[in-house]
Amino acid sequence: MSIAPVQTILNPELQSNGTLAIEARDLNLFYGNFRAVKDVNLSIERQKITAIIGPSGCGKSTMLRSFNRMNELVPSARTEGEVLFHGQNIYAPQVDPVAVRRYIGMVFQKPNPFPKSIYENIAWGAKINGFKGSKAGMDNLVEESLRGAALWDEVHDKLQDSGLSLSGGQQQRLCIARTIAIKPDIILMDEPCSALDPIATLKIEDLMRELSKFYTIIIVTHNMQQAARVSDYTAFFTMDPDRAGYLMEFGETDTIFTNPREKVTEDYITGRFG
Amino acid sequence: MREPTPLSDNRGDASKAPQLAADGDGASQGNIPRRNRLGKIWRSVFLASTVIGIIALTLLMFNITNGSLGYMAVEYEIEPESLVVDGVPVENLPSEALVKILEDNLTRNRFRTLDRQTPMQERTQAELVSLVYDNVIEPKVLMTWPLIDSLLREDEIRQEVSREYPKAELFFKVWFTQDLWTSPQSSNPLLAGVRTAILGSLWIIFITILFALPVGTGAAIYLEEYAHDTWINRTIQTNINNLAGVPSIIYGMLGLAVFVRAMSVITSGALFNIPDATPDNGRTILSAGLTLALLILPVVIINAQEALRAVPNSLREASYGLGATKWQTIWAHVLPNSLAGIMTGAILSISRAFGETAPLVVIGASTYITFDPQNIFSKFTALPIQIYQWTARPQAEFHNLAAAAILVLLILQLSINAIAIILRNRYSRRLV
Numbered sequence: 001m002s003i004a005p006v007q008t009i010l011n012p013e014l015q016s017n018g019t020l021a022i023e024a025r026d027l028n029l030f031y032g033n034f035r036a037v038k039d040v041n042l043s044i045e046r047q048k049i050t051a052i053i054g055p056s057g058c059g060k061s062t063m064l065r066s067f068n069r070m071n072e073l074v075p076s077a078r079t080e081g082e083v084l085f086h087g088q089n090i091y092a093p094q095v096d097p098v099a100v101r102r103y104i105g106m107v108f109q110k111p112n113p114f115p116k117s118i119y120e121n122i123a124w125g126a127k128i129n130g131f132k133g134s135k136a137g138m139d140n141l142v143e144e145s146l147r148g149a150a151l152w153d154e155v156h157d158k159l160q161d162s163g164l165s166l167s168g169g170q171q172q173r174l175c176i177a178r179t180i181a182i183k184p185d186i187i188l189m190d191e192p193c194s195a196l197d198p199i200a201t202l203k204i205e206d207l208m209r210e211l212s213k214f215y216t217i218i219i220v221t222h223n224m225q226q227a228a229r230v231s232d233y234t235a236f237f238t239m240d241p242d243r244a245g246y247l248m249e250f251g252e253t254d255t256i257f258t259n260p261r262e263k264v265t266e267d268y269i270t271g272r273f274g
Numbered sequence: 275m276r277e278p279t280p281l282s283d284n285r286g287d288a289s290k291a292p293q294l295a296a297d298g299d300g301a302s303q304g305n306i307p308r309r310n311r312l313g314k315i316w317r318s319v320f321l322a323s324t325v326i327g328i329i330a331l332t333l334l335m336f337n338i339t340n341g342s343l344g345y346m347a348v349e350y351e352i353e354p355e356s357l358v359v360d361g362v363p364v365e366n367l368p369s370e371a372l373v374k375i376l377e378d379n380l381t382r383n384r385f386r387t388l389d390r391q392t393p394m395q396e397r398t399q400a401e402l403v404s405l406v407y408d409n410v411i412e413p414k415v416l417m418t419w420p421l422i423d424s425l426l427r428e429d430e431i432r433q434e435v436s437r438e439y440p441k442a443e444l445f446f447k448v449w450f451t452q453d454l455w456t457s458p459q460s461s462n463p464l465l466a467g468v469r470t471a472i473l474g475s476l477w478i479i480f481i482t483i484l485f486a487l488p489v490g491t492g493a494a495i496y497l498e499e500y501a502h503d504t505w506i507n508r509t510i511q512t513n514i515n516n517l518a519g520v521p522s523i524i525y526g527m528l529g530l531a532v533f534v535r536a537m538s539v540i541t542s543g544a545l546f547n548i549p550d551a552t553p554d555n556g557r558t559i560l561s562a563g564l565t566l567a568l569l570i571l572p573v574v575i576i577n578a579q580e581a582l583r584a585v586p587n588s589l590r591e592a593s594y595g596l597g598a599t600k601w602q603t604i605w606a607h608v609l610p611n612s613l614a615g616i617m618t619g620a621i622l623s624i625s626r627a628f629g630e631t632a633p634l635v636v637i638g639a640s641t642y643i644t645f646d647p648q649n650i651f652s653k654f655t656a657l658p659i660q661i662y663q664w665t666a667r668p669q670a671e672f673h674n675l676a677a678a679a680i681l682v683l684l685i686l687q688l689s690i691n692a693i694a695i696i697l698r699n700r701y702s703r704r705l706v
Contacts, residue, residue: 070594105595108595110588112589114589124596124606125598
């Protein structure tokens with residue numbers, strides 16, 4: 001398959017043509033016979049942070065994982081509808097999920113660095129994706145990625161230490177560095193701060209703001225304040241009576257949090273349910 | 275028992291505060307002492323289990339040691355002292371002197387027969403010494419005593435020997451010697467060793483590892499990482515689990531039918547033009563190694579599956595999230611992080627195969643064989659077979675030999691385990 005060119009950390013202008021980064025159309029997601037997500041139409045703006053919020057079990061993570069076909073790792077998962085990435089449906093039969101994930105990276109709830117050195121954690125993704133540079137080129141990429149994830153100053157003198165020797169917040173930033181090292185288009189974040197303390201959370205949030213200058217970020221969060229602080233757009237998911245999640249309301253974060261259209265949204269963000 | 279009081283009632287009322295320390299009044303303690311007693315009882319039960327295990331091991335070691343040392347009464351046809359030349363004992367005499375002893379003490383016919391088998395000049399000094407022992411000195415073990423008797427009833431033993439066998443000599447014999455390791459099989463218990471059996475066992479286990487480890491790990495990777503949860507895969511999985519419990523002798527019969535008989539052209543080496551190969555006799559090291567490999571394969575697979583399953587899914591997701599293919603994920607993350615577990619299972623299985631006897635008996639290990647195995651198509655014997663054969667003999671001295679051979683088996687098994695564990699710890703990465 002051919003996928004449109006991907007920006008690097010160095011040329012952000014490539015992105016700013018005002019179009020959408022990724023778009024879900026009539027998306028239905030199933031686990032076996034259970035419909036987890038129902039009839040979602042959602043457009044994600046480029047180089048913005050979009051937060052997905054909603055009560056537990058409403059299909060937020062499932063929705064997020066459908067954006068890079070991570071759902072398929074669950075054997076019973078099934079997808080109906082389209083997800084358009086640069087105009088192409090990533091669920092089209094000729095599309096290889098490996099190529100999709102190479103352009104749409106992911107940061108997980110629990111920091112999961114590889115049990116390798118910090119250097120290797122970052123270099124590995126580039127290597128398997130056909131990095132053809134010299135040793136110095138790789139050193140540069142590692143430094144650039146660690147700087148991009150605001151981790152370089154803390155780890156530059158211990159690049160050969162195990163990635164698991166870092167603190168939780170550092171590990172999560174290492175995972176972000178690992179993701180941006182392969183220069184993706186979109187970064188998906190599945191509750192990236194839920195395992196971190198408030199200070200580490202703040203660092204990640206600052207980093208997300210920084211990264212959104214170059215990348216499109218979609219974040220699932222349980223933390224309403226976080227969504228309000230960090231995101232440009234917010235998608236509120238909730239469940240219908242047969243427990244299928246659907247998109248209740250989508251709009252600019254300011255609107256959603258100050259003047260929601262729906263009563264349910266207001267109840268949720270003011271803490272009256274969920 | 276005390277009624278549970280709502281906490282709000284206790285506020286500011288010291289007399290109603292919960293009683294924490296024992297004050298002789300058991301009732302105020304609720305059922306905590308009873309719960310603690312129960313815990314102590316279980317602790318003693320678990321301690322007892324450990325002690326029983328240790329006692330069993332100690333008895334085993336005691337039994338083996340008891341058999342491998344002790345007094346032995348030997349009678350000679352000709353006293354070795356009478357053959358000493360200029361104060362040099364028989365073992366150290368030069369070849370010429372040994373040939374002369376043979377000439378002097380054997381009948382002409384017997385000497386000529388031996389000479390015709392292999393000319394005396396071509397025999398080494400060591401071979402001549404054993405020839406002298408076998409044909410001239412002819413030591414005969416009359417009786418042996420275990421270590422405990424030898425230590426506690428020494429005087430009685432001496433009296434018994436001088437009364438019953440006036441011509442016999444009494445030695446304190448250590449059966450576990452260097453000669454035991456290096457001598458081939460012999461019908462004379464004083465000369466017999468386990469060298470052929472050790473080599474046979476090592477060759478067999480080599481074949482077993484070569485076959486069972488890659489095949490077992492490969493099958494585990496397929497079942498764990500690739501296979502979908504379908505009816506047929508569940509059936510395969512159930513069958514593997516059941517095969518792990520099949521008695522080893524059944525595998526012996528399988529090996530006999532498949533490797534020794536059906537595939538005899540291959541396993542005998544006839545297909546590969548191995549000299550001395552008989553196409554219809556597949557009773558070779560290759561057959562034995564493959565049979566033992568089949569025996570341990572289910573356990574290797576199950577253990578490797580467990581190890582693969584222990585690799586956290588978050589690691590696989592991290593890898594896929596970077597655009598890795600399934601194989602890249604398995605090779606770079608799943609395998610390195612499960613290697614220690616896979617190896618642990620393999621080591622335990624290989625130890626088991628090393629001591630396995632029944633299947634080798636069924637596929638027809640040679641019980642008496644004096645030449646070293648040359649290649650995988652050689653006829654063979656193995657240590658457990660040798661031990662089994664010695665314990666089955668009526669003469670007590672072979673039982674002593676068997677005890678010493680068990681020590682050899684244990685030492686070899688421990689060394690193989692130790693090497694495997696060192697390799698595992700060295701080449702496997704841990705999740706730290």
